Amino acid sequence: MENLKKLNEKLLGYFEAIEDIKVFNELHGNREDDGMNYSSVYGDVWAPAIDEVSKAVDRLEDDIYGIYENADLTSEFECENVLHVVNMLFNRTFEKYDSELKYYETIMNEGYGTEEMKEEAEVMFLFYNGLQASVKGAKYDYGIR
């Protein structure tokens, strides 16, 4: 029983982790209603990336919710299976953006583009770097592998 409780807490941790990442990166769908500080320094440049990540996070949230709703969370075995799948979905959602980070890092560091291109890369790098840091932080806080 104690084990089952721990598994359920772990499952709920994913929702809390997602919520933290959303707040940190201003990923809430309707930013004005949420009162988020969306129009920060790089708001306009970041907007397409924020929208893209928001959609991926919404998909993750919906899918995790769908899994929880249909699974028998009173079964320890099923809880473990659900945790395994949810972990895969969570990690794959955010790993995707490591490629974006590397893309902009390459432009910044290799120095063969125009100044304008490098400046844009620096700004976008900041966004994806922040996203990566917040994902790491949330994983640590909620004990996600």
Place this chain on the structure above:
Amino acid sequence: MVKVTIENKELEGYFNAINFIRSAIGLYSPIEADKNNVIEWDPEVKYCVSEVRVAVTRLYRDLRVIDVENDLTDEIVCENILYLVNKLFNNTFMKFTYDLKYYLAIEYQGFGSGLQDEENDKKRHFYMMLKNVFEEAKYEYGIA
């Protein structure tokens, strides 16, 4: 000089590879597209297609800028640019392999979560097709 010529051809191979992928996936805008070769994607995958289109357009734009702005008659510059372009090319498409893995995870979970629906199947097929086309383009144009 011979080496530079070969490297310039290699660079051109990246543009050809991008065009190959754009044609195969139907990433051209309706104005650019050959009317006989327009792919009508299901509404469920339209967003996936548009995300890939944005990434490919960015890659093409960045590669063109790098191509135009640098002295491609210099052997060292050419080698460095090829290295850079290869990283940008691979990172652009690597991004979408995570989407494929996401939908594969949903497919393989196998304990009745209700997520194995038609929409997820279509998305998985799209990302699988993109991966195959990407691998084919790399093979066709000798890209590492």
